[in-house]
Amino acid sequence: MSKKGFYGVLTMLALTAAPAFAQGTAPGTGGVKWGVVGAAFAIAVAAAAGAFAQGKATAAACEGMARNPGAAGAIRTMAILGLALIESLVIYALVIAFSVQGK
Amino acid sequence: MEHSFLYGPVNRFLISLLGAPPVAKLSPGWRAFLFPDGEKIWLQDNVIMAFLLFAFLALTLPLARRTFRKRSPNWFQNANEMIVLAVRDLIDDVVGHGAGKKYLPLLGAFTYFILLSNLMGFFFFLTPPTSSFQTTLALALTSFIYFNAQGVREHGVVGYLKHFMGPILFLAPLMFVIEVISILARIVSLSLRLAGNIGGEHIATGIFFGMVPILVPWPMMLLGLIGALLQTFIFVILSTIYIAGAVAHEEH
Numbered sequence: 375m376s377k378k379g380f381y382g383v384l385t386m387l388a389l390t391a392a393p394a395f396a397q398g399t400a401p402g403t404g405g406v407k408w409g410v411v412g413a414a415f416a417i418a419v420a421a422a423a424g425a426f427a428q429g430k431a432t433a434a435a436c437e438g439m440a441r442n443p444g445a446a447g448a449i450r451t452m453a454i455l456g457l458a459l460i461e462s463l464v465i466y467a468l469v470i471a472f473s474v475q476g477k
Numbered sequence: 478m479e480h481s482f483l484y485g486p487v488n489r490f491l492i493s494l495l496g497a498p499p500v501a502k503l504s505p506g507w508r509a510f511l512f513p514d515g516e517k518i519w520l521q522d523n524v525i526m527a528f529l530l531f532a533f534l535a536l537t538l539p540l541a542r543r544t545f546r547k548r549s550p551n552w553f554q555n556a557n558e559m560i561v562l563a564v565r566d567l568i569d570d571v572v573g574h575g576a577g578k579k580y581l582p583l584l585g586a587f588t589y590f591i592l593l594s595n596l597m598g599f600f601f602f603l604t605p606p607t608s609s610f611q612t613t614l615a616l617a618l619t620s621f622i623y624f625n626a627q628g629v630r631e632h633g634v635v636g637y638l639k640h641f642m643g644p645i646l647f648l649a650p651l652m653f654v655i656e657v658i659s660i661l662a663r664i665v666s667l668s669l670r671l672a673g674n675i676g677g678e679h680i681a682t683g684i685f686f687g688m689v690p691i692l693v694p695w696p697m698m699l700l701g702l703i704g705a706l707l708q709t710f711i712f713v714i715l716s717t718i719y720i721a722g723a724v725a726h727e728e729h
Contacts, residue, residue: 451714458711462666465673 409477416474420467427460482602483529484522491519523609530594530606538589564588567714572721580720583623587616588713591671595705598679599698607708608676610668617667620716621660628723637723667715674708 435453439446500508500516514521538557545554564585565577572580591607598605606612628637641660643652678701685694 454707454710455714458670458707461674462670465670465677468677469669469673 409474413471413475416467417464417471420464424460424464428457431456431460480522481526481604483525487520487525488518492517495519521609521611522604523606523612526597526604527594527606527612529603530590530597534589534593560588560592561585564713568717568720571714571717572724576724580627580717583619584713584716587620587716588709591616591712592705592709595675595709596702598675598682598701598705605675605679607671608679610672610676613668613672614664616671616712617664620667620712620719621664624716624719624723627720631724640723640727663715663719667712671708671712674704678704 431453435449438449442449497516498512498519500512503511512518541553541557544551550558561581565581567577568580568584569575569577594606594612596605597603598608607616625637628640631637632640641653641656642649643656645652678697682694682697682701685697
């Protein structure tokens with residue numbers, strides 16, 4: 375990741391963290407529900423990284439198919455398999471998000 | 478999430494037939510394992526739906542088989558032949574020529590069960606059995622036992638265990654542990670992937686459906702249709718790859 379992107383992510387984190395901390399100090403709310411925060415954060419990061427990886431995989435598969443249409447069938451199978459394996463990691467994050475959400 | 482239309486009636490019928498489940502006699506662990514839905518519930522939704530699907534398949538396919546003709550196939554025969562031949566060709570491609578017929582029974586059963594149970598999510602009065610982790614764990618365990626049994630049958634117990642050792646002798650203890658862990662992780666990954674995909678899709682469609690019951694959930698349902706077909710394919714092809722890895726002969 376470029377330096378600019380890294381600082382952008384840091385800024386976004388800071389901006390999202392501020393309301394969460396503000397909510398925690400509000401009287402009568404009973405504190406932050408860290409489970410919800412953690413669940414949302416987990417699925418957000420997993421979805422972002424998974425989407426990036428899937429985009430790269432799809433781009434490479436499309437390029438391969440365009441260059442060599444004869445191998446399209448094999449490439450398609452491998453691409454779908456790889457996409458599903460990438461997506462399954464996001465799904466783990468989703469399952470974990472559901473399980474920590476109520477805590 | 479709401480339950481399917483059979484959840485209440487079946488459990489009321491079972492309670493009138495057998496009485497309430499013996500929850501109080503069990504230790505808390507067994508209670509959470511056998512009756513997680515509480516004291517008034519014999520069977521959970523995914524079990525009822527799986528039985529329903531099993532009964533549907535066991536009644537429909539043998540009856541439909543009587544109408545199949547070699548000369549003039551009807552649309553149902555064409556659809557079934559398409560599915561079965563696709564699975565057979567897939568196994569032939571991955572495992573090796575001629576293996577399709579050998580491994581078709583279990584993998585074809587997986588295909589039919591997972592495909593139809595994924596598609597059950599589109600009917601509001603049904604719940605897809607595969608959206609529950611327990612059903613998919615059962616499926617993944619079946620696949621796990623099957624590919625290990627096939628590996629043992631092909632190589633013998635010692636020969637199959639030798640697969641895990643790796644090529645170098647002094648690294649064998651390390652390789653063995655790693656291989657066993659990675660093989661056990663296949664159960665978790667197979668079952669979690671299927672249940673998470675189908676269950677997540679179902680929940681997301683339900684949320685959209687709760688917002689606006691028309692037009693808004695349709696894109697989500699289209700994604701769900703693609704996901705249902707794709708997850709069936711993924712489960713079957715991964716099982717096939719695992720079988721191929723278990724029965725493969727090492728070439729020297």
